[in-house]
Amino acid sequence: MLEGWLDRAMEGGASYADLRVLKVGSTRLELKDGELKEAVEGNEVGFGLRVLVNGSWGFASANSLDPEQGMAAVDRAISLARATAVRAGEPVVLASVPVISEDLVWRPAKDPRDVAIEDKLEMLRDMEAAARRSEHLASVTTAYTEGTRRVELLTSEGTRLSHGQTRVIALANLTGRREGVMSSFRVRVGGVGGFEIFSAEDPVERTERAVGSLETLLGAGRAPGGRMTAVVDPDMTGVLVHEAFGHASEADLVLAGESILDGRIGEKLAAEGVTIFDDPTLEGAFGSFPFDDEGVKGSRKTLMEDGVLTNFIHSRETAGRLGHEPNGAARSQDHSSR
Structure with a gap:
């Protein structure tokens, strides 16, 4: 059928x-x-x-x-x-x-x-x-x-x-x-x-x-205003990276002109030692999956290495448009979403 x-x-x-x-x-x-x-x-x-x-x-x-x-x-x-x-x-x-x-x-x-x-x-x-x-x-x-x-x-x-x-x-x-x-x-x-x-x-x-x-x-008292050095715990670091960088790394947003990372592959955007991965293969993690919704195997991908932007999160379509390798990140909300 x-x-x-x-x-x-x-x-x-x-x-x-x-x-x-x-x-x-x-x-x-x-x-x-x-x-x-x-x-x-x-x-x-x-x-x-x-x-x-x-x-x-x-x-x-x-x-x-x-x-x-x-x-x-x-x-x-x-x-x-x-x-x-x-x-x-x-x-x-x-x-x-x-x-x-x-x-x-x-x-x-x-x-x-x-x-x-x-x-x-x-x-x-x-x-x-x-x-x-x-x-x-x-x-x-x-x-x-x-x-x-x-x-x-x-x-x-x-x-x-x-x-x-x-x-x-x-x-x-x-x-x-x-x-x-x-x-x-x-x-x-x-x-x-x-x-x-x-x-x-x-x-x-x-x-x-x-x-x-x-x-x-x-x-706790009220936090002082102004710019200062902060010590951030792992959970908050994850939230910051997810919201401020992760979504901006989605190649469909890049192609739509809605990402601050558009056209910045190869540019140094963070300090030395800042390396960011997207990895759906981590055992037991909330976002882990074996294959994306286009049948591409999930893989660990380096989005930033030592502060330099190196890649985006791709579907087959966005990879085709930008001439990149697909990396298993096409996700749909449910069966009624493309």
């Missing part, structure tokens, strides 16, 4: 087509000040289809794998691509990548689906109890989220790829009040994997430590 949808796209005039099927299972639990606010389990399936016609993209999606919806989506995508091509500027050229045939699942050591809901709720209650050791706690919210994601990708070039992974996250948001001053502190523990993550890093212990951080914030 899926092969037939690709065949229809190529017969309809596409020079390239890919079909991405996404199957997601999820659980979310939330407690606010001891009261259960959310307990939701769900499953979702859908697909997204991209076609290139006359150098322009067309895209369509559906929330099922119904054969008739699939054929209709192909026709919609072809029509959209033809309509877009009339107004398009530079035609899309995809950088070449190897054809892949692989079935890969990153299996958690302790599958969260094998853990009872009651045990997950108990963990959240223990996190709340730890938070309540603060003398000045005004409110606390704890939450748990898990998700299993399975992607099947077929391309007109011959790639046939299936890969899957599981993520778990435990959160606590502590809000305190002291002498008219309010402040908050958040705890987040999780990543790609299962409940074994919480054995390596206990969310309850992290919440206990957060109490001290909250009390420090509530008792």
Whole structure:
């Protein structure tokens, strides 16, 4: 059936087509000040289809794998691509990548689906109890989220790829009040994997430590204004690099003229010793993945070396436009996003 949808796209005039099927299972639990606010389990399936016609993209999606919806989506995508091509500027050229045939699942050591809901709720209650050791706690919210994601990708070039992974996250948001001053502190523990993550890093212990951080914030004076040298912890460093540099390194933003890094490859932008990687292969990390959503293998890439800008984060399209090598960074929000 899926092969037939690709065949229809190529017969309809596409020079390239890919079909991405996404199957997601999820659980979310939330407690606010001891009261259960959310307990939701769900499953979702859908697909997204991209076609290139006359150098322009067309895209369509559906929330099922119904054969008739699939054929209709192909026709919609072809029509959209033809309509877009009339107004398009530079035609899309995809950088070449190897054809892949692989079935890969990153299996958690302790599958969260094998853990009872009651045990997950108990963990959240223990996190709340730890938070309540603060003398000045005004409110606390704890939450748990898990998700299993399975992607099947077929391309007109011959790639046939299936890969899957599981993520778990435990959160606590502590809000305190002291002498008219309010402040908050958040705890987040999780990543790609299962409940074994919480054995390596206990969310309850992290919440206990957060109490001290909250009390420090509530008792802290106002920071002085002006420019000065700052000592930044690893978490804040990650946020700064992600927001100020990471997004600016996305090649689609560069091509759109919306990045401060446009035209600055090879330029020294930071001090000696500042080297920045984008690495989706880190085991257990939140952003880890084996393949991107175009079927390009995830890889560690150096974006800045000793202060010099060396590369951008690429899809096949942006790599083709800029004459760079694709580096496995094409990501879609879900099956309904191109």
